[in-house]
Amino acid sequence: MSALVYRNALLLTQDPVLGELTGDLLITDGRIADIGRGIEVPEHAESVDATGLVIVPGFIDTHRHMWETTLRGAAAWEDWIGYARIIRSEFGGLVTPEDVYAGDLLGAIGALEAGITTIRDESHVQNSPEHTEAVLQGLVDGGGRAVLAYGWPSIDTYAWRAQDNPRRHPTYIREVYGRGPTAGDGRVSFALMLRGPELSGIEAARADLEFARQLGLRSSMHVGGVESSRLRGIEALAREGLLGPDLLFVHCCATSDEELRMIADSGGNVSVAAYIELAMPGLGAPATSRLMAAGIRPSLSIDAEPSAPGDMFSVMRAALLADSAAQVFTGTSPAIKLTERDVLAFATIEGARACGLDHEIGSLTPGKAADLAVLDLRQPGVSAAVDPVSAVVNYGHPGAVVDVVVAGRHVKRDGRMVDQALVDRAVGVAEQSRDRLMFERTRLLKSAAAGTAIPR
Numbered sequence: 001m002s003a004l005v006y007r008n009a010l011l012l013t014q015d016p017v018l019g020e021l022t023g024d025l026l027i028t029d030g031r032i033a034d035i036g037r038g039i040e041v042p043e044h045a046e047s048v049d050a051t052g053l054v055i056v057p058g059f060i061d062t063h064r065h066m067w068e069t070t071l072r073g074a075a076a077w078e079d080w081i082g083y084a085r086i087i088r089s090e091f092g093g094l095v096t097p098e099d100v101y102a103g104d105l106l107g108a109i110g111a112l113e114a115g116i117t118t119i120r121d122e123s124h125v126q127n128s129p130e131h132t133e134a135v136l137q138g139l140v141d142g143g144g145r146a147v148l149a150y151g152w153p154s155i156d157t158y159a160w161r162a163q164d165n166p167r168r169h170p171t172y173i174r175e176v177y178g179r180g181p182t183a184g185d186g187r188v189s190f191a192l193m194l195r196g197p198e199l200s201g202i203e204a205a206r207a208d209l210e211f212a213r214q215l216g217l218r219s220s221m222h223v224g225g226v227e228s229s230r231l232r233g234i235e236a237l238a239r240e241g242l243l244g245p246d247l248l249f250v251h252c253c254a255t256s257d258e259e260l261r262m263i264a265d266s267g268g269n270v271s272v273a274a275y276i277e278l279a280m281p282g283l284g285a286p287a288t289s290r291l292m293a294a295g296i297r298p299s300l301s302i303d304a305e306p307s308a309p310g311d312m313f314s315v316m317r318a319a320l321l322a323d324s325a326a327q328v329f330t331g332t333s334p335a336i337k338l339t340e341r342d343v344l345a346f347a348t349i350e351g352a353r354a355c356g357l358d359h360e361i362g363s364l365t366p367g368k369a370a371d372l373a374v375l376d377l378r379q380p381g382v383s384a385a386v387d388p389v390s391a392v393v394n395y396g397h398p399g400a401v402v403d404v405v406v407a408g409r410h411v412k413r414d415g416r417m418v419d420q421a422l423v424d425r426a427v428g429v430a431e432q433s434r435d436r437l438m439f440e441r442t443r444l445l446k447s448a449a450a451g452t453a454i455p456r
Contacts (some may be wrong), residue, residue, distance in 0.1 A: 001217040002044035003044060004025055004026075004046045005025065005027070006048050006055060007047055008023070009051075009055045010027070010053070011023060012056045014057050014272060014345055014348045014362065018364070020036070020388075025040070027278040027405070027412025028408075030369060030409070031369055032364060033366060041083075042397070045440040047144070047367075049173050052376065054375045054392060055353075055373065055374050056348060056373050057363050058354075059115050059116040059118075059347045059348060059373060060118040060299065060347065060352055060355065061118070061300070062119060062120045062269075062271040064111075064119050064122060064137075064303060064305070065303065066104045067123060068104045068304050069110065070101060070106060071305075071435045072305045073306060077279060077304040078306055079281040080226075083149045083306070085447070090444065092155060093154065093155045093156075094444070097131050100125050100131050100300075102426075105138040105425075106429075107119070107310070108144050108311050109426050111144060112144045114313075114411060115262075116312055117144055117371040118145040118357070119144065119147070122220060122355075123135050124154060124193060125154045126151055128155045131171050135148060140183055142404055144187070145188070145371060147189050147190065147357075148189070148191070149192060149193040150172075150173040151188065151192075152193075153170065160200075161195060164201045165201050165203075167204065169212075173190065176190070181353075185448050187407065189233035191253065192208070192220070196307070197232050198221075198231045200224070202240065212246075217264075218356050220249070221233070221248075221250065225443065226253065233261060233408070235256075235258075235262070238266075244265070246352050247269070249271070253283050253287050257290060260294035269296075269298070269353060271300070272298045272305035273300070274300065275302070276302070279307060279308060286320060287325065289335055289337070289338060298350060299351040299353070300315045300319065313392075314348075315429075316340075316343040320343060320393075341417055344389055344392060350362075369408075370402075372405050373403070374404070375402065377389075381395060381397070
């Protein structure tokens with residue numbers, strides 16, 4: 001692989017030693033070889049004048065249900081119950097392997113376009129082994145880095161998410177993982193998305209978690225929604241001795257402060273989906289400042305594109321806005337005030353930690369994989385900011401992302417996706433999937449209204 005150097009860039013490294021500096025970044029063999037001022041560069045290296053550009057580690061989204069991408073906007077501004085009914089109940093049993101492939105492929109490419117180089121795909125669409133294989137192929141073909149967090153089926157969704165649940169986690173991941181711990185030349189790794197005690201009850205949660213730990217895989221659980229928080233899932237896990245550093249907890253909006261300290265003490269991680277938490281009644285207010293007060297620096301996530309935009313800039317701003325809104329509407333100040341630098345770290349290095357990948361990605365550190373996003377601060381809508389981090393967080397948008405690099409390979413360059421044929425294919429199969437699903441859903445609802453069953 002040829003060498004590439006960005007010259008005279010503003011480097012927001014997220015490395016505690018390197019900090020923020022103006023200098024050069026050298027990539028060789030897919031990795032960051034050196035960084036700093038006046039570094040030695042091979043004669044054959046391609047050189048890019050990056051004056052006026054800022055380079056950040058590729059953003060890391062730690063929780064997104066990517067199979068839903070082809071249903072963008074289908075549940076916008078719905079509450080949690082409405083979202084679950086529309087997406088999980090009405091569409092969940094209709095999706096074919098071709099549909100979930102289309103969703104994952106388009107989701108992966110859309111994320112890359114916005115500078116998100118890694119996604120943890122919380123994939124609760126394991127309706128069959130064929131669905132699982134289609135999800136995996138979509139992630140591989142998308143060209144980014146991903147964690148396939150293998151969940152449960154979208155068929156009979158309410159039965160799978162019932163207390164005192166006799167159902168146990170699907171096991172086909174054992175066969176997939178048995179073929180190797182990664183796929184797509186090492187870019188795609190594996191984890192489990194578990195229901196957790198607030199969705200399935202403690203007995204099912206224990207059995208599911210034992211299955212994950214037997215495989216040696218990290219796990220996630222959704223906890224602390226307004227509707228389920230009374231069940232106190234973290235307390236239940238703590239009583240059973242099941243907490244640990246291999247767990248990622250999603251949302252935690254109504255999780256108690258005491259439970260947050262339990263997560264911190266166990267070394268666990270949390271993913272805040274601030275935009276959707278503000279936009280979807282029933283989830284609760286983002287817990288970001290409460291998490292920090294408990295000693296947890298969370299990661300950030302998009303969650304579900306039927307209800308939220310797919311870029312990290314929106315989520316970073318939503319996290320900041322949530323704290324300000326709390327002050328406006330309650331008159332109380334957060335225990336710890338968030339800053340732009342906090343949320344940029346949440347979107348990068350803390351996301352890597354939440355995925356167990358901080359040894360490999362999340363900062364511009366020599367030796368790590370060259371996953372990065374390059375933003376043009378000379379664009380009219382971004383330029384003249386007094387602080388570059390403020391520019392990225394407060395004014396950044398996918399159009400300001402001019403280059404995206406994954407494992408040393410450009411997937412976006414000079415403002416355009418490199419593989420336009422792949423983009424065209426992704427858009428084409430996604431639109432076909434959307435049209436088919438919308439048609440089938442309409443037919444299903446009409447049949448239900450008429451009292452006639454639809455053969456599947």
